[in-house]
Amino acid sequence: MNIFVVMKRTFDTEEKIVFEDGKINNDGAEFIVNPYDEYAIEEALKLREKHGGEVTIVTIGEEEAEKELRTALAMGADKAVLIENEDLDDWDAFSTAKILSTYLKDKEVDIVLAGNVTVDGGSGQVGPRLAEELGISAVTTVTKLSVDNDKATIERDVEGDSEILEVSLPLLITCQQGLNEPRYPSLPGIMKAKRKPIETVDMNDLHLEEDEVRAKTSIVEIFLPPVKKAGKILEGEISEQVKELASLLKTEAKVI
Amino acid sequence: MARKLLVLGEIREGVLRNVSFEAIAAAKQIADGGEVVGLLLGGRIKELAYTMIHHGTDRVVVVENSNLQDYTPEAYSQAIMQVIDAEKPDGFILGHTAIGKDISPRIASKIKSGLISDTVKVDIIGDEVIFTRPIYSGKAFEKRAIQEGIIFATIRPNNILPLEKDVSRSGEISSIDVQIKDLRTIVKEVVKKASGGIDLSEAKVIVAGGRGVKSKDGFKPLEELAKVLGGAVGASRGACDAEFCDYSLQIGQTGKVVTPDLYIACGISGAIQHIAGMSNSKVIVAINKDPEANIFSIADYGIVGDLFEVVPLLIEEFKSVAVT
Numbered sequence: 001m002n003i004f005v006v007m008k009r010t011f012d013t014e015e016k017i018v019f020e021d022g023k024i025n026n027d028g029a030e031f032i033v034n035p036y037d038e039y040a041i042e043e044a045l046k047l048r049e050k051h052g053g054e055v056t057i058v059t060i061g062e063e064e065a066e067k068e069l070r071t072a073l074a075m076g077a078d079k080a081v082l083i084e085n086e087d088l089d090d091w092d093a094f095s096t097a098k099i100l101s102t103y104l105k106d107k108e109v110d111i112v113l114a115g116n117v118t119v120d121g122g123s124g125q126v127g128p129r130l131a132e133e134l135g136i137s138a139v140t141t142v143t144k145l146s147v148d149n150d151k152a153t154i155e156r157d158v159e160g161d162s163e164i165l166e167v168s169l170p171l172l173i174t175c176q177q178g179l180n181e182p183r184y185p186s187l188p189g190i191m192k193a194k195r196k197p198i199e200t201v202d203m204n205d206l207h208l209e210e211d212e213v214r215a216k217t218s219i220v221e222i223f224l225p226p227v228k229k230a231g232k233i234l235e236g237e238i239s240e241q242v243k244e245l246a247s248l249l250k251t252e253a254k255v256i
Numbered sequence: 257m258a259r260k261l262l263v264l265g266e267i268r269e270g271v272l273r274n275v276s277f278e279a280i281a282a283a284k285q286i287a288d289g290g291e292v293v294g295l296l297l298g299g300r301i302k303e304l305a306y307t308m309i310h311h312g313t314d315r316v317v318v319v320e321n322s323n324l325q326d327y328t329p330e331a332y333s334q335a336i337m338q339v340i341d342a343e344k345p346d347g348f349i350l351g352h353t354a355i356g357k358d359i360s361p362r363i364a365s366k367i368k369s370g371l372i373s374d375t376v377k378v379d380i381i382g383d384e385v386i387f388t389r390p391i392y393s394g395k396a397f398e399k400r401a402i403q404e405g406i407i408f409a410t411i412r413p414n415n416i417l418p419l420e421k422d423v424s425r426s427g428e429i430s431s432i433d434v435q436i437k438d439l440r441t442i443v444k445e446v447v448k449k450a451s452g453g454i455d456l457s458e459a460k461v462i463v464a465g466g467r468g469v470k471s472k473d474g475f476k477p478l479e480e481l482a483k484v485l486g487g488a489v490g491a492s493r494g495a496c497d498a499e500f501c502d503y504s505l506q507i508g509q510t511g512k513v514v515t516p517d518l519y520i521a522c523g524i525s526g527a528i529q530h531i532a533g534m535s536n537s538k539v540i541v542a543i544n545k546d547p548e549a550n551i552f553s554i555a556d557y558g559i560v561g562d563l564f565e566v567v568p569l570l571i572e573e574f575k576s577v578a579v580t
Contacts, residue, residue, distance in 0.1 A: 013509045013529045017395045024396060035510045093361065094370065119509050120392055123373040125361035128329075132365035137440050138329065140358050143503075153444075158354045159455040160504040164445040165328075177496075177510060178503035216370030220386055220399040228535060231556035233547075241559050242569040245541065246577050248557060253539040255518040256461070256485060256577065 001053030001147075002110045003044045005077070006100055006130065007037040009061055009068040010120045019224050033068045036115025038182035039175035043145060044113050045076045046180065051147065053110070054078045060099055062086055066198060073193035074185030080198045083206070092215040093125035099213055100126070101133030102206045109134070111152075112172040116141050124174075131172040139167060141176040257383045258290035259407070262345040264336075265296045265308050265316075266355055272307050275351030275411065275458060277418035280312040282378050282411050283349045284419065286385050293317060293343060297335050299325040305429045312419040315428040317343065323436040326443055327355050331436050333362050338434045340367065347385075347407030353457070356410045369405020376415040376515070393509040393532035413458040414515050449502065454488040456505065461487025461518045464507055464534070467494040468523020468544065468563055475501055477567040478522055484574045490514065490534075492524045508533035520570075522563040526551030543567070 011017075012030035019025065033041070044055045057072040059065050060083040069080040083099060104112065112134075114127040124140075131138030143162065144155035150169045155162050157176045185193070203210075232248075234241040249256045261283035266273045283292045294313035296304055298320065305316035317339055323331040336359065340348070348363070350356040352374045364371035377388035379399075385407050386399050402408065456462065463482040465475055475489065482489045490512070491505040507514055509529040519537035524530060526542075526549055534540070535554050542555035543566050552558045559566055 011392065013532075016528065017392055019396070024392075092370065093373075094364070097365070122391060122393065122513075123361075123371075124357050125364070125371060125373055128358065128361035129365045132362050138362070139441070141354070157504055158446070159457070160502075161449050162447045163443060164447070165441055165443045167441045176503075177506060214404075216364075216368075216402065216404040217372055217400050218403050220401055222391070222396060222398045224396050225394065225536065228540075228554045230553045231540075231558065233552065233558040233560060238559070238561050238565055239569055241561070242566060242573050245557055245559060246570070246573040249518065249539070249541070250577060253518075253556065255539045256574070 001047060001051040002108055003047055003053055003055045004104060004107065004109050004112045005037065005040045005044045005055065005057045005072070006112060006114045006126070007041070007057050007059045007068065007072060008034045008115070008118050009059060009065045010034040010118055013119055017224065022222060024222060031064070031068065033071055034115050034118045036117060036119070036175055036177075039177065039179045040113035040115055041072050041075055041077060042180045042182040043175060045183070047111065047147060056081060058083065058100060058103060060085055060096060061088060069198055070193050071185060073196045074189040075183055076189060079196065082198055082200050084200055084202045090215060091213065092217045093123045093129055094216045095213040096126050097129035097133055099206065099208065100130050102208055103201065104134060109136070110169050111147070112136075114172065114174045116174045116176045127172060127174040134172070136170040136172055137167050138172040138174070139165065140174045142173045143176050143178045145173060145179070257288055259287050259346040260291045260293065260343070261287045261347040261349060261407070262293050262295055262340070262343060263313060264350040264356070265294050265304065266351055266353060267296070267298055267301065267304060272304055273351060273353065273458065274418065275353060275413040276308075277311045278413065278416040279349045279351055279411055280308065281419050282409075282416050283347070284312050285378050285380065286347055286349070286407055288380060290346070291315075293345065295319070295336070295339055297324045297332060302429065309425050309427040310421050310423050312425075313427065315430070318429060318431050319434055320431065321434055321436055323439065326446070328439060328441050328443055329358055329362060330439050330441055332359050333366065334436050335434045336363055337366060339432060342432060345406060350410050352410035352412045360408070360410050364405070364408055367405060369408050370402040372400050372402065372409040375409050375411050378416070390513065390536070393513050394536050395532050412515065414460070414517070449504065456488050456490055456507070456512050456514055459488035459514070459516050461485040461520075462490045462507075462514055462516045462537070463487060463520045463522065464490035464492065464524060465495050465500070465522050466492035466524030467498060469495055469500055472500050474564070477564065477571065481520070481567055481571050481574070484571055485518070487516070487518070492527070492530045521551050521555070522567060524551050525549045526554070
């Protein structure tokens with residue numbers, strides 16, 4: 001089975017956002033594999049364990065992204081591809097999907113796995129856009145997957161309910177929490193990952209012109225929300241506090 | 257600049273979702289004196305068209321087709337593409353719901369348009385339409401504009417005020433026949449799990465539990481409190497990882513991002529990832545035994561105490577408040 005995972009390197013969710021000159025400052029911030037992409041990597045490895053084949057991780061970014069690709073290789077992926085580009089900040093979901101689809105279109109994919117959203121931009125657009133560009137089916141927010149020959153049976157999360165559906169391969173899925181428990185890289189895995197190949201591709205290799213990937217949306221401004229001040233800690237007997245809270249919510253906050 | 261806007265009316269359990277009324281209000285603002293056209297897809301749905309008009313659409317296009325009874329991305333996108341082709345709108349607004357999230361990128365790709373997802377505010381500045389949306393799950397915000405294609409956005413529930421319902425409003429209701437073919441995805445079954453039918457992202461009140469809830473049974477008083485307040489139950493990652501509840505309830509940077517009117521955090525310490533998912537709620541109440549818990553730093557009201565003592569008292573209190 002020819003399995004691809006599209007991955008993004010993101011800010012560690014532990015990080016606070018540091019804001020400087022109208023921009024988010026990344027200096028010294030920790031980066032991680034987008035948490036939803038970890039589910040995608042894990043599911044890809046499970047598919048390979050069951051059906052054989054190869055797992056390739058694809059990401060777009062600067063050379064720093066090699067660290068996250070090595071993490072995926074240490075988890076057990078076979079190959080990794082870094083599509084090198086430094087203009088990531090000027091792009092949007094359209095650009096990303098366009099570049100990924102250009103890379104993937106002649107790869108005879110059986111299944112592409114992606115995270116449901118990234119924890120930074122969070123548009124959730126890249127997966128379904130990529131599937132459209134590739135002309136393959138897409139199922140989002142997947143919580144269970146089983147593949148039998150060229151048919152996949154899938155459970156997906158629909159606002160807390162679950163929907164069970166059947167779809168033929170080739171297929172793209174976006175992975176939701178609950179799909180699996182991503183494994184940690186093992187020590188031998190980490191050692192092996194050092195010797196696994198990372199292919200580097202640039203825009204020229206893909207025969208892509210700048211204006212073919214130009215974003216279809218633009219950022220006007222980035223800002224931080226106002227700092228929320230700590231409110232009132234109630235005092236007295238618990239039963240009194242409860243009465244006071246109910247009254248405050250009704251008369252002061254007016255939310256009930 | 258007057259524009260023609262299309263708005264998807266989303267139907268759940270036979271009624272229009274509130275977020276669709278919010279989408280109409282956003283579309284009305286963007287239309288800037290132009291026309292707002294409602295779109296309804298489904299089985300027998302014509303009477304809902306009047307509801308859309310009462311909430312502000314100028315007219316409604318109804319697409320009735322047996323393949324649209326339940327949502328599938330292929331049937332929906334084929335139908336929507338045919339409507340876009342016929343109506344040629346300058347913009348398209350949907351709720352940022354399971355359906356909105358799933359269908360909008362596919363349509364955007366097909367019509368080669370930009371799309372701005374999960375927006376919480378619309379501003380019209382001159383001829384430009386600018387959307388505000390959270391990034392890093394609400395730790396920061398960005399303002400974004402469409403550069404190419406139509407003004408296409410999904411809006412997050414609970415952030416844009418719907419228009420006042422006005423039953424005296426009238427408008428044309430028309431039907432379009434669509435061709436739907438080559439469906440590759442077959443929906444076998446839908447298993448209902450959501451609590452009380454209120455979706456977390458749309459709930460006005462959320463009662464959320466963390467590790468302090470201690471067990472699956474510990475969530476029972478929280479469920480009762482949510483019920484009394486007409487809200488939904490959520491959870492922190494800690495509570496989900498400990499298997500006290502289903503992952504679909506998780507709120508945070510991984511999990512759902514919510515903005516209810518009232519968020520009651522019970523036994524939640526307030527990790528930065530959890531706070532990212534709920535700190536933009538209008539009013540936050542924290543109940544925690546630990547006075548040093550981080551959750552108190554963003555709470556509007558805090559009670560330092562045992563949730564198993566406080567929550568049952570709250571249930572009684574709110575029951576009596578509701579009565580009076």
